[in-house]
Amino acid sequence: MAKRLVSLALASAVCCGSAFAQAAYDPAKCAEVAGTLNINWVRLQPSTCSGIEYTNGTQSMAQSGHVQMTGTDGSSLICTSLGAYDLMLSADKLSLVGNDTRYDVPLTFTRTPGQACFTGHWIKNGSDYVGYISAAFFPPPAIAPTSVPTLAEYSLIGLASLMAMMGFVATRRRKA
Secondary structure, rough: HHHHHHHHHHHHHHHHHHHHHHHHHHHHHHOOOOOOOEEEEEEOOOOOEEEEEOOOOOOHHHOOOOEEEEEEEEEOOOOOOOOOEEEEEOOOOOOOEEEEEEOOOEEEEEOOOOOOOOEEEEOOOOOOEEEEEEEOOOOOHHHOOOOOOOOHHHHHHHHHHHHHHHHHHHHHHHHO
């Protein structure tokens, strides 16, 4: 775990924003806050630790795409503190963008289709955290429709005729 956190910390110096968050995506961390609007924080700097920030976020907030919530308690307040969040769901439903209004920190949490949570990065005054918020209550991203080629009515008749002829030819060859 510590090795992975050090690798993530090094990656944060090279990449930022959603690219870093996607590199930090951890299904196990997502599972710890599944079905809630609590935030699972992993501190990378100045020392590693983790904790869950329990919030007053609601399912109806998430479904509306605008979450205004505050931290009400934590599993490890030595590691994390309680923030206040104002987050908006992006049009493609793959990002939560906003701020920790208590600490004046801009936040972006992202996910890819199929991921169970949004993953984000919080950095201020030498503190560096990766956070995980369940995507369970947010509207799912739209699935791009796939186009299935269709044949016009006359093309279907032609195809059926061709298949019938091929079957007839194959039957005649077997008899000969």
